[in-house]
Amino acid sequence: MQTIIITGGSRGIGASTARLCASKGMAVILTYNSNPQSADAVVARIEAGGGRAVALKLDVADTASFPAFRDDVSKALAAWGRADFDGLVNNAGFGLFNPIATVTEQEFDGLFAVHLKGPFFLTQTLLPLMADGAHIVNVASATSRVATAGVAPYASFKGGLEVLTRYMAKEFGDRGIRANSVAPGPIRTDLGGGLNDEFEALLASQTALGRVGEPDDVGGAIASLLSDDSRWINAQSIEIAGGYII
Ligand SMILES: NC(=O)c1ccc[n+]([C@@H]2O[C@H](COP(=O)([O-])OP(=O)(O)OC[C@H]3O[C@@H](n4cnc5c(N)ncnc54)[C@H](OP(=O)(O)O)[C@@H]3O)[C@@H](O)[C@H]2O)c1
Known part of the structure; x- marks a missing residue:
């Protein structure tokens, strides 16, 4: 049974990805940070629904906890x-709005820790447990882009995550490991405090398909990428945005 790990699987896009991967027959290890x-x-x-899943605690900003997390993953496997x-x-992440003129160093470091440093060192930590032929989606x-x-x-x-x-x-290809990134447009989740009606209407008007995305619009695409049908897609950044500002 194909077994996958999804960080930030407790809500939003991660929760959708977990459900839709499970519906394709994958066993899912999902992580949460503050919402067990x-x-x-x-x-x-x-x-x-007859699927297989387990939830583990993980703070993606806390690299010191990654070896213990790897042990938890080993036990679950x-x-x-x-x-x-x-x-x-x-997938785990959070958003905050603050213009460059007023961003604090603490805010900058917090975003860096979760969105780039965390995925880098989590992937490094989990590499020994990753099967040859596995797939990474960032x-x-x-x-x-916009x-x-x-x-x-x-x-x-x-x-930076797309470059990574x-x-x-490049570096994992000799083990048959694929890596792709997906770039969602505006999706209706709690990220950054969620969307109010006015903001949602603006974003919908900027999207060719005329609405903002739902978590399942992204979760379904990630589940497809993880499946064998997508085995020759590698090193790509794929926007999942319904045609946002084109
Ligand atoms: N929504 C959008 O419009 C949009 C657009 C483009 C990209 N994205 C990206 O999509 C990803 C998922 O976002 P979402 O919209 O689904 O957000 P969300 O609904 O707010 O969910 C965020 C998830 O990330 C987890 N998380 C947050 N901080 C974490 C940390 N320090 N360590 C571990 N887990 C943490 C949360 O866990 P707990 O709830 O347990 O704390 C939750 O499961 C993020 O990387 C985000 O940047 C979202």
């Missing part, structure tokens, strides 16, 4: 009769 109840609810929903896993979705953002005032550090680190993705593909 939400993570448990995702696990319960997957199990109710062992319970399923596995010693390795087949896919990693670096969740980037359309804000790296400059959206107020999210400069976030968008810059997401852009190509390097992962």
